[in-house]
Amino acid sequence: MNPQKIMAEILSMQIIPRVNNELAEQLALQPHHTSLGLVTLTIDDVGYVAFDEATKKADVDVVYAKSFYAGAAHASGPLSGEVIGIIAGSSPDEVRSGLEAIEQKVQFDTYFEAILGNDGHALFAHTVASCGTYLAEQAGVREGTALAYLIAPPLEAVVGLDAALKAADVELKVFFGPPSETNFGGGLLSGSQSSCQAAADAFREAIENLARNPII
Numbered sequence: 001m002n003p004q005k006i007m008a009e010i011l012s013m014q015i016i017p018r019v020n021n022e023l024a025e026q027l028a029l030q031p032h033h034t035s036l037g038l039v040t041l042t043i044d045d046v047g048y049v050a051f052d053e054a055t056k057k058a059d060v061d062v063v064y065a066k067s068f069y070a071g072a073a074h075a076s077g078p079l080s081g082e083v084i085g086i087i088a089g090s091s092p093d094e095v096r097s098g099l100e101a102i103e104q105k106v107q108f109d110t111y112f113e114a115i116l117g118n119d120g121h122a123l124f125a126h127t128v129a130s131c132g133t134y135l136a137e138q139a140g141v142r143e144g145t146a147l148a149y150l151i152a153p154p155l156e157a158v159v160g161l162d163a164a165l166k167a168a169d170v171e172l173k174v175f176f177g178p179p180s181e182t183n184f185g186g187g188l189l190s191g192s193q194s195s196c197q198a199a200a201d202a203f204r205e206a207i208e209n210l211a212r213n214p215i216i
Contacts, residue, residue: 033088055132057101154178157185167202
């Protein structure tokens with residue numbers, strides 16, 4: 001299968017070499033979190049997977065990650081996009097390594113898919129083979145657990161999740177009840193890597209079938 005990929009675009013990436021103490025307090029930083037890396041991009045769920053990747057490739061933690069209401073099409077400015085992420089580490093070099101991991105993940109590995117070739121109708125069916133600290137905390141699982149990260153428009157998400165849970169030996173760890181800030185929905189499912197992939201495939205197939213026959 002060769003899905004029509006909808007790639008995210010990184011809009012801004014910045015480093016604060018030594019964060020102000022008052023700001024550090026507001027972000028609930030740990031004592032070793034002296035440097036910050038900030039990034040905005042156009043697709044939030046791609047961003048969350050990429051932020052998690054940073055925790056696997058560098059000694060950094062995700063200390064802030066938020067989607068923006070109504071999505072990138074209604075962004076507050078040209079560099080806002082759909083999501084902001086902040087990673088923290090003990091030095092600018094560690095943070096830079098984390099930002100490089102984010103960049104690699106966004107540019108080459110993680111993407112939404114156009115449903116039946118319609119890029120105005122999209123889903124996210126991504127298998128995280130081994131999660132880092134960020135997604136592990138979000139899903140309430142151990143670091144290194146495989147996850148199926150499944151997102152779609154509201155009705156499609158519910159139908160797709162039901163199909164995914166029936167098709168594979170996976171457990172629904174987080175339900176993103178629609179509408180999210182960006183008017184989507186979905187969930188995080190845990191299991192073996194192969195089970196998560198089977199769940200993602202079932203999610204995609206169910207939504208494609210729904211798109212062909214939206215009214216029964």
